[in-house]
Amino acid sequence: MRTCVIFNPAARGNKARHFRRQLNATGAQCALKATAAPGDARRLAAEAVGEGFDLIIAAGGDGTVNEVLNGIGDAPDGFARARLGVLPLGTVNVFARELKIPLRIEPAWDVLQRGREMRIDLPQVEFLADGTRRKQYFAQLAGAGMDARAIELVDWEHKKKIGPLAYLIAGLKALREQKSKIIVRAGGREFAGELVLIGNGHLYGGPLGIFPAADLLDGLLEICVFPRVSWRIFLRCLPDFIARQRLPESVVQRVRAAAFELDGEPAAAFELDGEWAGHLPATFSVEPEKLRVIVP
Numbered sequence: 001m002r003t004c005v006i007f008n009p010a011a012r013g014n015k016a017r018h019f020r021r022q023l024n025a026t027g028a029q030c031a032l033k034a035t036a037a038p039g040d041a042r043r044l045a046a047e048a049v050g051e052g053f054d055l056i057i058a059a060g061g062d063g064t065v066n067e068v069l070n071g072i073g074d075a076p077d078g079f080a081r082a083r084l085g086v087l088p089l090g091t092v093n094v095f096a097r098e099l100k101i102p103l104r105i106e107p108a109w110d111v112l113q114r115g116r117e118m119r120i121d122l123p124q125v126e127f128l129a130d131g132t133r134r135k136q137y138f139a140q141l142a143g144a145g146m147d148a149r150a151i152e153l154v155d156w157e158h159k160k161k162i163g164p165l166a167y168l169i170a171g172l173k174a175l176r177e178q179k180s181k182i183i184v185r186a187g188g189r190e191f192a193g194e195l196v197l198i199g200n201g202h203l204y205g206g207p208l209g210i211f212p213a214a215d216l217l218d219g220l221l222e223i224c225v226f227p228r229v230s231w232r233i234f235l236r237c238l239p240d241f242i243a244r245q246r247l248p249e250s251v252v253q254r255v256r257a258a259a260f261e262l263d264g265e266p267a268a269a270f271e272l273d274g275e276w277a278g279h280l281p282a283t284f285s286v287e288p289e290k291l292r293v294i295v296p
Contacts, residue, residue: 061090
């Protein structure tokens with residue numbers, strides 16, 4: 001099994017420093033490709049597929065995973081030719097948690113070396129950017145409205161110091177702003193809300209089980225629509241978040257679909273795997289069992 005690891009050498013944090021200390025040993029077992037700028041991981045992953053690597057490992061957080069995933073998709077027949085591995089070095093690591101990849105480096109690396117393959121559903125979104133039709137994949141989750149706005153507001157220096165709390169602080173800032181109205185059209189039905197979350201797996205924001213019915217193998221995405229988002233609703237959700245890491249169902253509407261459309265008034269932003277992606281309108285769909293991943 002030919003393995004390529006894509007890693008950001010400028011990554012900070014204890015796990016990244018620990019991984020850098022292991023690079024010599026790791027380099028003896030696989031090829032290493034270092035990123036130098038945003039977007040490099042996507043380009044390097046496409047190169048790795050073309051060079052014949054069977055396993056391409058994203059060493060980083062969910063943003064790195066998303067770039068590597070899209071790089072595999074950029075290569076001709078990329079998903080048939082290469083598998084995706086995840087070495088969780090990021091702040092939240094939602095997709096690694098979903099796959100039950102250990103969050104410590106040594107056991108995670110052992111999982112990747114054993115190489116048990118699992119096929120899971122592969123979501124994608126099509127949208128316009130600068131007048132050009134684009135397609136982008138995501139592994140775990142997406143969101144539109146306040147969710148994407150919060151990601152825009154994250155202070156990245158703050159994130160390096162306090163980790164996931166930086167997202168909470170940014171979310172509280174976004175709560176104070178005027179919200180877009182987001183329209184969901186799925187299966188002949190229409191829903192409206194100020195926040196829409198989309199799950200391939202059931203986790204969001206780390207351990208939070210926002211999408212209880214989501215399944216990586218069912219060919220569907222779970223759509224969670226919040227008709228209103230306010231301080232009152234946030235405080236109403238807080239006890240369930242703390243006690244059960246779940247949403248109170250009274251504040252959301254849910255629908256499951258293999259394909260659907262999102263629109264926003266005014267044009268709302270959306271995110272994929274925790275990274276800002278673009279603006280609505282957008283069309284979401286899922287390809288059943290298209291993505292090959294390595295799991296315990």
